[in-house]
Each structure stands twice: as C-alpha cells, then as structure tokens.
Amino acid sequence: MKELSYLNKFFLKYKWQLLPGVFFVVISNLFAVLPAQIIRIAFDLVKENIAVYRLFNGFDKQGLIYDIFANSLLFFGALVILMAVIRGLFLFFMRQTIILTSRHIEYDLKNEIYQHYQELSLAFYRRNNTGDLMNRVTEDVSRVRMYIGPAIMYTINTLVLFILIIGAMVSVNLKLAVYSLIPLPLLALTIYFVNSIINQKSEEIQRRLSTLSSFVQETFSGIRVVKSYVKEDFIRAGFESQSEAYKQESLSLVKIQAYFYPIMLLMVGLSTIITVYIGGLQVMDGRITAGNIAEFIVYVTQLTFPVTSLGWVTSLIQRAAASQKRINEFLKTEPEISNPNPNPFYLKGDVEFKNVSFTYPDTGIQALKNVSFRINKGELLAIIGKTGSGKSTIANLLMRMYDVNQGEILIDGQNIKYINLEAYRSKTGFVPQEVFLFSDTIARNIAFGQDELDMATVEQAAKDAAVYKNIEAFDKKFETFIGERGITLSGGQKQRISIARAIIKEPEILIFDDCLSAVDTKTEEEILRSLGKVMKDKTSVLIAHRVSTIKNADQILVLDEGEIAEHGTHSKLMKERGLYFELYEKQLLEEQELS
Template identity: 65%
Template structure:
C-alpha cells in the first residue's frame, strides 16, 4: 500500500469531490436499509389484518377493514418505491462524484507521466522498450483508476451498508442476527481465494495478450520481409500457437468464474434457510414477528452484493498497488540531461570540443576518446569515418542528447551544460541517421519544428531539400498522408522530407547525420548546392560515408575507433597519404567497378 501513497496529492486536490461522494453513499445506503424495515411492518400488517378480516366475516364492517388494509398496503408500497427512488438518485450522485473524480485523476496521471517521459534523456529510451513505456501510461494507469474510483466507492459503500444492516439486525434479535451472518465469513474467504485465482489468471491472460499483440505488430511492420522470404505459413503457425495459449488461459479463467457464482448462491441460500429456521423458532417463542423474518431475508440479500464486492475490491487494490509501483519506478527517475540557465540569444555557431570522451552506460562501449577540435562560425565541416567510429555519437553530444564523461563542449564560448536547452535546440537543425516521419500529411511533417509556418515557407524548404517535384507528383501533393514511420515514401524521399523539416527552421547550426546515403549522386549534388545558398554564414556539420559528398568542406575530420586521426581540407588530407586517402581510393575503385 505504500506505493499508493503517491495518490494522496490527487485525493487532496479533489477532496471536494470525495466529501459529497461519501455523503451520497451514506444517504443511498440509509434509503436502501429502511425499506427492509418497511417490508417487515407490511408483512406483519398482512398477517394481522387477514385474521381480523376473517373475524368480521358476514359483517358490514368487513369491507371497512378491507379498505383500511388496501390503503395501508398502498401506503407501504408507495413508501418503499419512494425510498428506492431516493436510493437510485443518490447512487447516481455517488457515481457522478467518485467515478468522475477517478477519471480526472486518470487524466492528470497520464499527463504527468507523459510530461515526465518527455523530460527524460535519450539514454532512458535506449534502456526501455516502447511497449513497456506505453503499458505504464495506459494499462497501469487504468488499474490505478479502478482503485481511486470503483474500488474506493465500493469499499465505502460496503462498509457503510454492512454497519447499517448489522446494527439493524442486532437491534431486532441478536441470536437470529448471529445465525444469519454465520455463512458470511466463509463467503469472504472463498471470495478472496477465488478472486486471487481470477487475478492470477487474468495476469497470465494479459501477458499472453501483450505477447500476441507484439507478435502481430512486429509481423505487420515486417510484412515485406515475410513475403520476400515466403514465410507466411511459418508466421501463421506461430500465431496459431500463441492464440492457442491465450485460449487455454481464457478457458481456465472461465472455469474458475463458473464455479464462483453457484458457490455464492449456495451460501446465500444457506443463510436464508438459517434465517427461516431459526427465525421460525423465534416466532413460535414470541421473540420476534413473522415480519422480522421477511426483514432479515431482505438484509441477507442486501449483504450478498457488498460481500462479493469485498473480494473484488481487494483484488483491485492489489493490482493498483503493483501498477503504481511500476509507475513510480519511472516517475522517480531524474533526467540525465538538465537544462542550464544561460540564454545565448542568437547563436554565432562556434563549437569547441576540448578532450571529450564518452562511454555508453548501457553497453560499456567507449565511443569517443579524448576528442579535441574547433568549428568556426559559418564553417562547413565534414566528419567521416568507418562504421562504429563514433560519428553519430559526436552529433548527439553537440545536440546534448548525452553529456560527455570527460572534457568540455562549448558553444560560442559557453560550456554546453550551462546553456538553456530549449533556446539552443530551437536554433539547431538536426537530421538524424534514422529518419522518423509521423503518421500525418507531408505538410505537417515538414512544418513540425515550428508553431506557425506559411505554405510558401514549406514549399521553399521542400525545394531546397530537392523533394518538391516528388511531392507534386502525388495526387494530394503536400496533403498526402504518410503511413506509419513514413512508409508511403521511398528511403530517399523520407530523408529529403526530414532535411526539409530541418531547413524550414532556418537554423544557425545544421547537423546532417549521414542523411544523404539513400539519395543518388545527382540529387545529393542538388541538395548540397541548395544548402550552400541556404547556409551561407551559418555553421554546417555533415556526417557522411561518401567522400564525394564532403570534398568542398572547409574542414574534414576523420574518426577512427573513437579518435581523431586526421583533419584538414580534402587536398591536405590526400597529401597525408593516411586513412582518408585510403578511403578515397577505395571509393574511386567502387565507382569504377559500378560503371563497368
């Protein structure tokens, strides 16, 4: 239960929903208990008046007795109806306060979790899978909502109703009350046991359903690969096996539930039999009336539902505590990257790396080792190296997706950790190596980085990214909807839309992380020529594999195994006869072989 203490702040926030909710619970239950007493009086009235009516058999007054008897029954019937209407009205008010409060808490929790997810650093997302993040924000929050709403409502309702009924029963006849309540402890134990079984089996079903959903999602995403390798029958068999496991768990749950309700009815029936038997003896002794037996039978039936709910509420609380524990695990995490307070205003674009080293904590791989270099404002700098040399890590450090383990990165002379992240990133255009487009139209994907943007600006960015003509070939042009992760477009088109998204910001620093690999040489040259015009006087960093892409760079930095081995212009690096020249010669040979 300690994990559920986190919810106290929400209970305090919505205290003026809880207080009237509890009041409505009390009133509704009082309105539910009084009819049993009215029914008891009505039953006594019937038995007594029938005897009186028979005594006046053959007399004129018999009709008067009959009229009085009919009027009394109508009065008691109307009173019971009014009381149940009042109960129904206050039950409505109870749900409108407590259940609506739970929905407000659910809304607040989801917003808090999502906002916290947004604050956490990139490393957090490397360590956790998307499905788990989504489950904590949806399924776990829903379980907590069931605790703050239905569980609390039924717990209060059960407690109030139990106290009212038991006190009423003992006020009439303690002995009969004791015998009536004898089966209830057995019922509570059975309910708790069965609900635990139901909960465990429900958990197994939920886990199996998650596996089934993950399997289907992954196979649909990789449908091209499945069809290419003709593995439809193979995946169908796996799906059938997973579905069979799900069916087996579901059938097991149904069997437990099928035994539960007959057992409850049996115990309620036993309680009713005890009430009639012991109550009958009490009537013969003159301790109670026949109406009291009817009253007790109503009480027993009224207690059945709350006692059944007791086991269900216990299960809800257990599940909510487990879910809240999972939610708290992430909410208690602090972001690795915290924004500084220095606002630089408009960036000049000077970047300095001074003996920077970085190791990925989750893998232990040392990606960069003692890196030092300077990039002047307005320079076009290229970074090249073999796969795994640390190029993308360097780009992520400039964007401050991670913090360096050692050394210092400075922007315009200020240490990067001290700079306000929002003001800095708003002036940086970043095109990642793994292009991600949203399931939205092309227009909104290009304009994603800005709040307000004109159609002319979107078209200009598309032209500069050499994707405008491709977009105009589509029937809906810029309103063309993209599939999941931009699947509607080809690899080169996705890269160019991503470049347009960065260019429309008119950034002071532009970083390309090997984002031209999927375009042909002609398109690449067009993009670079456009960038030359767009980025005049602004800092550009281009990470690439093809040397043809970076030959005109003001400075080329060569990375090898996380270290800078060479740096300079294209001509200067060729004269060094080192790694750069070797890569250059290898790429020339590849191009010659392709042309043959």
C-alpha cells in the same frame, strides 16, 4: 494498496467532486434499508389483520376491515416503490459524480505518463520496446480507472450498507444478528487468501499482454521485411504462441474467480438458512415477531449483491495495483538528461570537444575514445569513417541525447550540460540517419519545428533541400498525405524532406548525420549547392560515407574505432596518403567501375 497510494494526489485534487458522491452513497443506502423496516411493519400488520378479520367472521364490519387491510397493504407497497425510486435517483447522482471523476483522473494520469515519456532520455527508449510503452499508457491506465471509479464506488457502497444493515439488525435482536452474520468472517478469510493469487495472476497477465502488444507492433512496423522473406506463417505461429500464453494466464485467473463466486453465494445462502432457523426459535420464545424474520431476510438479501461483488471489486483492485505498479516503474524512472538551466541561451555556434570519451550505457560498447576538435562559428566540419567508427555518436552527443563519460563538450565556451537545453535544441537543426516522417501532410512534416504553418517558408525549405520539384509532381503537392495510408516516398525523398524540416528552423548549428546516402551523386551535388547558401555563416557538421560529399569542408575528421585517425583539410589529408587517401582512392575506383 502501496502502489495505488500514488493516486491519492488525484483524489485530493477532485475532493469536491468525490465528497458529494460519498454523500449520495450514504443517502441511497438509507433508502435501501428503510424498505426492510416497512416490510416488517406490513408483515406484522398482515398477521394482526388476518386475526381481526377472522374474529369478525359473520359480522357486517368484516368488509370494512377487509377494505382497511387492502388499503394499508397498498399504502405500504407504494411506500416501498417510492423508496426504490428515491434510491435509484441518488444512485444516478452517485454514478454521475464518482464515475465522472474517475474519467477526469484517467485523463490526468494519461497526460502525466505521456509528459514523463517525453522527458525521458534516448537511452530509455533503447531499453524499452514501443508496445510495452503503449500498453502502460492505455491498457494499464484503463485498469487503474476501474479502481478509481467502479471499485471505489462499490467499496464505499458496501461499507455504508454493511454499517446501516448491521446496525439495524443489532438494534432488533443481537443474537439473531450474530448468527446471521457468522458466515461473513469465513468469507473474509476466503477473500484474503484469494487476493494474493489474483494479484500474482494479474501481474503476469499484464506482462503477457505487453509482450503480445510489442510483438504485434514490431511485426506491423517490419511488415515489408516479413513479406519479402515469406515469413508470414512463422510470424503467425509466433503470434499464436504469444496469444496462447496470454489466454492460459487469463483462463487461470477466470478459474480462480469461478471457484470464488459460488463460495460467496453459498455463504450468503447459509446466512438466510440460519436467519430463518434462529429467527423461528426467537419467535416461538416471543422475543421477536414474524415480521422481524422477514426484515432480517431482506437485510441478508440486500447484503447478497455487495458480498458477491466483493470478489469482482477485489479483482479490480488487484488488477489496478498490478497495473499501477507497472506505471510507477516508469514514472519513477529519472531522465538521464536534465535541463538544469532555465535561463535564456543565445546560441552563436562555437563548438569544442575536449578529450571526450563515451560508452553506450545500454550495450557497454565504447563508441568514442579521447576525441578532441573545435569548430568555429560559420565553419563546416565533415566527419568520415567506416561503419561503427563513432560518427553518429558525435551527432547524438552534440544534440545531448547522451552525456559524455569523460571530457566535456563546450557550446560557446559553456559546458553543454549546464546550458538551457530547450533553447539550445531549438536553434540546432538535426537530420538523423534514420529518417522518420509523421502521418501528416508533407507541408506539416517540413514545418514540424514551427509554431505556425507558413507555406512560403515551407516551399523555400523544400527548394533548399532539392525536393520542391518532386513535391510539385504529386497531385496534391504539399498537401499530399504521407504515412501508413498515404503516398510512399522514396528513401531519397524522405531524406530531403527531413533536411527541409531541419533548415526551416533557421538554426545556428546544422548537423547532417549521413543524410545523403539514399540520393545519387547528381542529386547530392544539387543538394550541397543549395545547402551551401543555407549553411553560410552557420556552424555545420556533415557526417558522410562518400569523400565527394565532404571534400569542400573547412576541416575533416577521419574516425577509426572511436578515435580520430586523421584531421585536416581535403588537400592536406590527400598529401598524407593515409586512411582518408585510401577511402578516396577506393571510392574513385568504384565509381569508375560503375560508369
């Protein structure tokens, strides 16, 4: 229950919906207990009327007594049916309040988890796989909802019914009540013992399910690679192995429950036998009537469902506790990147790295070592270097996906850690190396950063990214749906749509992380000409592999193993005949060989 205490704030929020539900539980159980007393009166009445009927054997009045007897039984039968109807009505109200409220809490909890996911930093998503994240916001929340709704409802119902029934039994005959309830403490001990096992099994089942979900999600994401390497059988075998592990854990829990339920039924049956035996002795001594035995049997029978459902409710609570524990692990995770300054921030575009060093927290790889440079508003900085030299790390740090370990990054003279992060990012256009497009129309993908869809602006951004002609060639043009069931775009088209998405924001800082790698030289020149107009008076950072892409930059950084090996203009670096010159000569030779 420690983990489930997190939900108390939701119970407080919806208290005026839950309290009527508790009231309906009490009323419905009152009408569940009353029939037992009616049956006791009817049973005693039957015994007395039979004796009277026999006494008038041979007299005319016997027929009248029979009619009175029959009408009395009909009245008591109708009364029992009426009690059942009224109880059913209040049970309906009970479910309409408690179960409905559980759906509201489920909705709030899912939104809270999703909101927290969005606040967490990029490092969090590198540490956790997508399948596990999805499982916690879907399957885990569903299991918690079963605790909030059915488990709590049946727990309150059982508690109220126990109090009413035990109170009624004690008021009739204390000795018979004690003997009838003897098996219940044994049942409580059994439940206590089984609880710990159910909890352990539930946590393991959830872990297995997360692993299985992650495996499936990863397989579907990389289905082209699977098919290309003819690894369908290997993947299928892996899925069967994961499914088998999940099945075995689930069967293990089911076996425990299979032993649990018969034991509970045995205890309830034992209560009935004890009631009849001890009750019979009490009737013989004249302390109670035969109707009281019937009343007690009804009470014990009424306790059968609550007691047998106790195991199911226990399982629901334990599963919910295991799921809520997994949810709490993420909800308690603090984002490494925070937005400490809510004040407005108006971006001009001056950027400076001062002795910046950075090591990735999840891998321990040092990506940058004592990097320093400055970009003034309106300048174009190009960054080039071998794979793994730290180029993309500079882009990530500029977007503040991570915070530096040493040194500082200044934006308009202010440390990036202390400016309004949302305001800064809203005026920064970023084209990542790994392009991601949403399952939506091309127009909505380009206008992703906009509050409204303005087609004139979308079309202009597509022209600036040199992808307008490609889009117009599609049957539905900008309304073409891309994604899992939509048209498949080439790598170059995806990159250019991603560029259009960045420049439509009209940002003050533009960051292009090797976004022209999938286009040919001719298309690259066309894009750069278009971007030249867009980047005018804007601070731009262009990360590339090809020297031809960056030779017109105001300044060029050459990175090597996380350090700045060379820094200057194209002409200056060519004269120095260093690493930049070698890259230029090598690429020039490769182009000549291809031509």
